[in-house]
Amino acid sequence: xxxEAQRESxxxxxxxxxxxxxxxxxxxxxxxxxxxxxxxxxxxAVTVDDxxxxxxxxxxxxxxxxxxxxxxxxxxxxxxxxxxxNGLDEALKPGGxxxxxxxxVVKMHALNVMMxxxxxxxxxxxxxxxxxxxxxxxxxxxxxxxxRIQDLYADGIKAGEFRxxxxxxxxxxxxxxxxxxYTWFRSSSKYSAEDVASAFADxxxxxxxxxx
Amino acid sequence: xxxEAQRESxxxxxxxxxxxxxxxxxxxxxxxxxxxxxxxxxxxAVTVDDxxxxxxxxxxxxxxxxxxxxxxxxxxxxxxxxxxxNGLDEALKPGGxxxxxxxxVVKMHALNVMMxxxxxxxxxxxxxxxxxxxxxxxxxxxxxxxxRIQDLYADGIKAGEFRxxxxxxxxxxxxxxxxxxYTWFRSSSKYSAEDVASAFADxxxxxxxxxx
DNA sequence: CCTACCGATCGGTAGG
DNA sequence: CCTACCGATCGGTAGG
Numbered sequence: 001x002x003x004e005a006q007r008e009s010x011x012x013x014x015x016x017x018x019x020x021x022x023x024x025x026x027x028x029x030x031x032x033x034x035x036x037x038x039x040x041x042x043x044x045a046v047t048v049d050d051x052x053x054x055x056x057x058x059x060x061x062x063x064x065x066x067x068x069x070x071x072x073x074x075x076x077x078x079x080x081x082x083x084x085x086n087g088l089d090e091a092l093k094p095g096g097x098x099x100x101x102x103x104x105v106v107k108m109h110a111l112n113v114m115m116x117x118x119x120x121x122x123x124x125x126x127x128x129x130x131x132x133x134x135x136x137x138x139x140x141x142x143x144x145x146x147x148r149i150q151d152l153y154a155d156g157i158k159a160g161e162f163r164x165x166x167x168x169x170x171x172x173x174x175x176x177x178x179x180x181x182y183t184w185f186r187s188s189s190k191y192s193a194e195d196v197a198s199a200f201a202d203x204x205x206x207x208x209x210x211x212x
Numbered sequence: 213x214x215x216e217a218q219r220e221s222x223x224x225x226x227x228x229x230x231x232x233x234x235x236x237x238x239x240x241x242x243x244x245x246x247x248x249x250x251x252x253x254x255x256x257a258v259t260v261d262d263x264x265x266x267x268x269x270x271x272x273x274x275x276x277x278x279x280x281x282x283x284x285x286x287x288x289x290x291x292x293x294x295x296x297x298n299g300l301d302e303a304l305k306p307g308g309x310x311x312x313x314x315x316x317v318v319k320m321h322a323l324n325v326m327m328x329x330x331x332x333x334x335x336x337x338x339x340x341x342x343x344x345x346x347x348x349x350x351x352x353x354x355x356x357x358x359x360r361i362q363d364l365y366a367d368g369i370k371a372g373e374f375r376x377x378x379x380x381x382x383x384x385x386x387x388x389x390x391x392x393x394y395t396w397f398r399s400s401s402k403y404s405a406e407d408v409a410s411a412f413a414d415x416x417x418x419x420x421x422x423x424x
Numbered sequence: 425c426c427t428a429c430c431g432a433t434c435g436g437t438a439g440g
Numbered sequence: 441c442c443t444a445c446c447g448a449t450c451g452g453t454a455g456g
Contacts, residue, residue, distance in 0.1 A: 019427090040340070041340060042254070042256060042337075042338075042340055042341070044254060044256035044257055045256055045340075045341075047449085047450065047451080048450090048451065048452080049450090049451095057429085057430095058429075058430060058431080059451085059452085060428090060429060060430065060431095060453090061428080061429065061430095063451090063452065063453080064427095064428070064429075068451075068452075069451065069452090124336075124337075124395065125254075125336075125337045126254075128252070128253060128254055128257075129254070129257075163415070163418065163419075165411060165414070165415065166403075166411065169403065169407075169408060169411045169412070169415075170411075170415060172392065172393070172396065172408075173389045173392075173411070173412050173415050173416065174389070175392070176388055176389040176390075176391065176392025176393070176395075177385045177386075177388040177389035177392075177416075178388075179388065179392060180384065180385075180387070180388025180389075180391060180392070181384070181388070183336065183388075184384065191378075191381065195381075196381060196384075199377060199378065199381045199382075199385070200381070200385050202377070203375070203377065203381075203382060203385050203419075204385065204389075204416075204419070205419055206375065206419045207375070207415075207416070207417055207418045207419025259437085259438065259439080260438090260439065260440080261438090261439095269441075269442095270441070270442055270443085271439090271440085272441065272442065272443090273441065273442095275439095275440065276441085280439080280440075281439065281440085
């Protein structure tokens, strides 16, 4: 009777867990394959057949694990949003002057861009392929992300460490510079991601001009 | 006979000139309409029917004035390349210290991005829709453009005006910051293009940190 | 009976 | 300058 109970209660649980694990594993595989292709060619130019072929399957598998083509793109955006938000949490942890924290933020952002270059390409090129609602969410998250850095910048001005100026424009300038490597960075080049991130943090904070 | 000669020689010229003017005018119209739509939705998402409808025509007109869909995109890229190259010619004209010239270059680039925002969107998002050859030309032009600014930067280091650092990375940092407004700038916002360009030039050259 | 998956084909729409 | 139409290819779904 105990055995019976177990057979009825735990076995389905184990099966269910295994099934869910497999589901999540294959979904991750789909997102990885899709990210590679979409980054290289653009969302519209990649067919569901391309994505499944990249994994050695036919597209029915993709449609078994994903509702439709849009869900693939949306889950890529969700992964990106989460990664950057987590990175910012880490960089903004207490410790150091505003200048030091800003250097951490700049480096974190630039490194994320270069280490997940495919994501950055997709994020900055294929946002307009999302639905209205999804785009609104992405825009809202981006605004929150920028706002947190603007607040840091405003603190730095108050502390007398940053030049007085509009925090919005200042952060747009910083983030823009840090985003751009997605268009040109190659990990095989003579500059490592760390080289670039450090050089950018240095130049952006100290300026191009030699201190007078 | 003189009249005859004129009728035979000049009339076709006049007709030819008028016809060519009309051709160029409509081609410009097509490029303008296409730029608006492609910037908003992406090249793959815009149909030739969309472009012709935007002008109040059917697509046969587009195919009369353009060889195919690709030619539209390519001619947009040619316009962009030429505009930026001309802007750089102007900004690099002799006059002023390296610091002053660099400020001119930064402002010119940022202003071009904001004043032709649709071009910047297309240039940075739809380059992968060009043919292999076209992409090679675009890449080559971009490299030349950046190289000219790198040379200016190297001069500024020699003159003791810029902090010593890799000119390639330094210019990537500057240009990246100047490009980014294409993703967020709105001419209706509280910042004018001139505001943004000046603030960026200031921040990029002097740095975020207050001079010690 | 369910699952995971295949070969084939659907309705629609693209560039030309 | 329009209507009508092509070869092809798309995203998504059927039966087995």
